[in-house]
Amino acid sequence: MAEISFRQALNETLRDELTRDENVFLMGEEIGVFEGSYKITAGLLKEFGPKRVVDTPIAENGFVGMAVGAAMLGLRPVVEIMTFNFIVLAMDEILNHAAKIHYMFGGQTPIPMVIRTPGGGGQQLSATHSQNLETWFAHIPGLHVVAPSNPADAKGMLKTAIRNNNPVIFIEHLGLYNTKGDVPEEDYTIPFGKAKIAREGTDLTVISYSRMASLALEVANRLEQENKWSIEVVDLRSLRPLDKETIVNSVKKTGRAIVFEEDWRSYGIGAEIAATIQEEAFDYLDAPVKRVANVEVPLPYSKPLETAALTGARQLLEAIDELAPRRRRR
Amino acid sequence: MAEISFRQALNETLRDELTRDENVFLMGEEIGVFEGSYKITAGLLKEFGPKRVVDTPIAENGFVGMAVGAAMLGLRPVVEIMTFNFIVLAMDEILNHAAKIHYMFGGQTPIPMVIRTPGGGGQQLSATHSQNLETWFAHIPGLHVVAPSNPADAKGMLKTAIRNNNPVIFIEHLGLYNTKGDVPEEDYTIPFGKAKIAREGTDLTVISYSRMASLALEVANRLEQENKWSIEVVDLRSLRPLDKETIVNSVKKTGRAIVFEEDWRSYGIGAEIAATIQEEAFDYLDAPVKRVANVEVPLPYSKPLETAALTGARQLLEAIDELAPRRRRR
């Protein structure tokens, strides 16, 4: 067990997997010589050479399509899209090729590939560089979509992603790269579709993922210390498949739920969670499920505007305050 | 008032608008000489010439981007994407340009453009030609997203779309093009964000849009005739902005709701509707909101598989049967 950053966990995991399986290779802009815009691939070109760490021209749809082709033959490409924002250029290869080919062609060929990409806001990178479009991907059958919130999960889930025989969208968050956490040193995988009870509680469930899950945990811990409410935090980790069971069981216990998400509220991730809860735990709901999400604007650049648009701890606290049961916790 | 098809309503509306405003022009693949893959632009090249009806090479992202450029200068391009499936190639120009430029640049320039495109399944066109990705668009601030279910709405909403100063995604449905309906002859517009109570009822609300709304209406009428249940049908017409008020008021009246949608259920349109209803009409709900949607597979080609995957009247009837109150209607 070592305390390492999210960045380092990703880097080490990539190194592990490149070492373990000669069919794994990396592809993306600036990942080789430059070692990645966010240095996730540091040292890997030197160690594995240019056949295993392929620098590409600026052509997102092109190199995602290349990954599909390589995956069809049985290689395991791990693509880095410099930031989540540029994945939008590759939607066709993801939707119509990566996600569908196994089904459309009657199982002729699996597409074992991973697209890793960092998204999220809060860095004053403005509207085209601060996006959270996970709902686009989570909607698509044939894809797995995951978004870990801490270094240990990042390691286990990236291993699962690379070893999985289907296309995986692996969403990172710029704001998490420097986050540290204990990461077991041995080889381990974390199955997709298993949410984690990041923290148990009895008054209310906060359901989240990625950076907001780590924020939710902080907020819950603070409320515990302040002797206010006992908040249960469900860290989804995987958006498709979605672990309905863990969500529903938690809400059955607490009777109240908040979805805390960094994306736009309308037609966002929280919509599916709230819809699922009311479907499967209706008789256990003591109040409507709340969604705490970003203001629906392209994320602005200047700090006062960005702060006004982004959701965060304050918004979550307000929602908890409104939703939590009126009694003091035991 | 004349009884015309959905196709004819679109064609006449385009002609009207091209005549009314010299800044309106059409652009797309095969829309000129060939008069459109689905003949929506029949006669228009002859009437308005090649400057107003621009045939393009196969380059969806390219010509959507061109429309953005023309709209920035104040023209009103109406783009046809041959089918909804190819819109995926143009996501960047839609998301990062059309939808964001007005906001990002502090209102410097509106983007008055329309993208019309037919989608939907049921024609045995298989997985890459039978898609319903409306939720991708409905999620994006800066866009309007509409999906009329009948010729009269198609006319009024296409006029609104063309005259609106923002980018509009106008979703048609292959299965509706031959549908006939009464269409007023005068010039009229239908505001976005206003759902229509297509049919009043007291037992249960079915919320839908596009072809499924017309199917819901048929089903509701049949149940009325069979003296079974009194179903209220809310035809959303516009997905963004969403008319929450009409939805919520209907559910307040009936206490029960089904969302009937042709897309994939997870993270689909129904998720937002169900989440909204439980948020805003929680205390009026007599049962959880149900979603009736497609099976989550890339839509298959062969009839038995396609039928098994697509939602339809049978699935809606089953859901009504499960959800409707246990008494007979008055």
Added chain:
Amino acid sequence: MELERATLLQTYRFMCLTRALEDRIRTLFLQGRIAGGVYTARGHEATTVGAAMMLRDGDCIVPQHRDLGMHLVRGVSPRSILCQWLARGNSPTLGRDGQMHIGDMHHGIVPMISMLGESLPVACGVALTMKMKHRSTVVLAACGDGATNTGSFHEALNFASVQKLPLVLVIENNGYAYSTPAARQFAIQNLSERALAYGMPGESVDGNDVLAVMEALERALVHARSGQGPALVECKTFRVRGHSESDQADYVPPELRAEWLKKDPLQRFEAYLMQEDILTTTSRTEMMAQIQAEVDDAVSYAEQSPAPDGATVSHYVYAPDGPIAVVGEPEADNPHYV
């Protein structure tokens, strides 16, 4: 280039089989037994068959919608093809897709996706794999004149050239993309000029002359196989039918079509083979009878095959866990991979 008599005869046979199969598919479509659209290689046969004939074991193809002929050459049986068109449960796609969306990973045929141009990056990925695995195999990708205008065409060819991938692209320039004539698609005369933008060799040939096609392909394949990178061959041909069998193609000037009909690739090749005494009237009649029998057999086989079971609709959305053998490697379960 010296081609053996047997190769020439086989080439001719595949061209004839392609036409006979497509004619039958067209009939089935007109009889309402096929849903969707029928796109044929009528007039293109020299290009699609000729190009595929030059491949070797282990090579892959990335075909487009008028490349039924390539599938035949690479070993897909008429029975499989008819099962596909008639959407049977035992079709290559198990009824999940139809028409030309066949694919056959056992024969190195990458499944065709409709989005034009988008299969070219995929072809590069296949070629990259061959390069990584140090094989001397190549990828033959095909696209139409229309598809050369897509962004993916550009991204793929540029990439292939930078990475020196073993890729040969055949552009089947048939004068039209749907109803759009060449002149409204691009402002150049020869699509092989596009190769200049990537620093790769390109040439344009008469796509209705199967020998010319085969020779040009040979040059391109030698280049690609030798590790020098991709090559492009434009085959100039003509779509003598409509875009699909539902299209009357009134927009095509009748003189133009008439002119091309005179250049029919089958007739031309037949005349050559007869002149060279490779084919005789008798052997031709015999071959045609065999082909008809093969087509008849394929149709009745397909008709007797069961439709897929709707209850299986959710199978195959996700691939199961477990090790994957790399296609083309000895341990791969692909014995028929030519």
Added chain:
Amino acid sequence: MELERATLLQTYRFMCLTRALEDRIRTLFLQGRIAGGVYTARGHEATTVGAAMMLRDGDCIVPQHRDLGMHLVRGVSPRSILCQWLARGNSPTLGRDGQMHIGDMHHGIVPMISMLGESLPVACGVALTMKMKHRSTVVLAACGDGATNTGSFHEALNFASVQKLPLVLVIENNGYAYSTPAARQFAIQNLSERALAYGMPGESVDGNDVLAVMEALERALVHARSGQGPALVECKTFRVRGHSESDQADYVPPELRAEWLKKDPLQRFEAYLMQEDILTTTSRTEMMAQIQAEVDDAVSYAEQSPAPDGATVSHYVYAPDGPIAVVGEPEADNPHYV
């Protein structure tokens, strides 16, 4: 081409102003007063300024991230630019975007979106509008060597050529896209060769020689303005700093950088102007003092300007209803549109 002395001096002044402003922006960034990244035209000034100098009233520009100079030439004030970089409520984007994402529809400057290559189709749309409105204006679009590898580059130029749009594209080839050198981006020597794929004229010039840039631009603009369609000019220059001010650019061989530093476009042009007696040591000193004063003024103006009000965050997501005047038409509310 005979350029007036005043034009030459103005060109020089804009080049110096660009450098001075960027130097100040860099300082502000290093002081932590600017968030995000700073991308400069250091070493490119001849290209960006020279190209824009050749435009006329009514022309539009579609700039990229190293085109601050173009903004200045087209009339955006240093005050506006500093308000933008310091994210003030009165910036051209009202604080909603920052850095080079300025735009100025009143000056015919199409706002810059980050996605490389994606602004080229937009530029075509602007050019199409000019053509539809029978104007004799043109669009000047800029992109880097890296952006020429995107699908949108291809779709846009192909389209522009088919439609004979009044578009001139300046490729600012500075040898690198981020850390990726030309050789790993494309397999050709001159990016002007890409013009061949579209049937449009293209030439490559020394991008550090402002007179060469201006002359090449003049040829391209004459072509585009005359209705013959688009033209492409590759300006070969060099990014003497890192990709952004956070990048040390260790991957650039020091000799290569040293060599290009010797070719500094400002020094070269200055030497020429002195030699021709257009500039003297005195007039240069005076000009520099003015420029410094202008930059100082811009900074203090911006610093005194208020930050945007968070409460307005939801304003401007949708444009209001009402008639829209076409930019460039007499009735349009754009008096400053040059």
Added chain:
Amino acid sequence: FADAQRPPSPLARRIAAEHHVDIAQVRGSSPHGRVTKDDVVSYLEQNVQGQAKQPPVVET
């Protein structure tokens, strides 16, 4: 329902039913007047001596 007197939450209804409590007797304490689990539980604690000392164990 008039907004002033909202119905109990589904959870409150369910708990009341499980304990044979007439939910109409329970007063809502939340700001919007909705009867919630807490209200039913305190009602049980106050009024149903001996029947439900503990809050009901919710099955999960």
